[in-house]
Amino acid sequence: MSGFKKFLLRGNLVELAVAFVVGAAFAGLVKDFANSFITPLIALVGGKPDYTHLAVTINDTEFPYGVFLTSAIAFLITAVIVYFFVVLPMTKLIERMDRNQEVTERECPECLGTIPVKARRCQFCTAEVTPVVQTPA
Known part of the structure; x- marks a missing residue:
């Protein structure tokens, strides 16, 4: 029951x-x-x-x-x-x-983990990624 x-x-x-x-x-x-x-x-x-x-x-x-x-x-x-x-x-x-x-996250190109847009290194695979520069809308 x-x-x-x-x-x-x-x-x-x-x-x-x-x-x-x-x-x-x-x-x-x-x-x-x-x-x-x-x-x-x-x-x-x-x-x-x-x-x-x-x-x-x-x-x-x-x-x-x-x-x-x-x-x-x-x-x-x-x-x-x-x-x-x-x-x-x-x-x-x-x-x-x-x-x-505003977009705050993106995928890591190496491991496809979700990382912050401004990140310079992936927190999962530690690959270096270039930060995304957002232009104001």
Whole structure:
């Protein structure tokens, strides 16, 4: 029982549970945004993208491919929304934040250990390395 308790109280399990709950709430937010704004805009141009009534019948068996088609279109719309309204702005923000951070470490060319940028000798293999002169940004 102590192993199970230890498993439940591990940090990454709690982080995963929180990420799942936040992800589910975010999925609802994206879906509602698509239904409230994007789908009506598409409907203005080409009609509402609802093809659930489309089906083909072979030997008295109905294959409702329209359900899949509607879901595929909804997926593509959701992916575009997430990319342009979440991923792209966050990528730009992270790039902007990283640009202002000063690099303090580098790899030793001999042993590939991590050494300070201003080091003249590697602390692991004692190879001589030329210090990097940083120019102000």
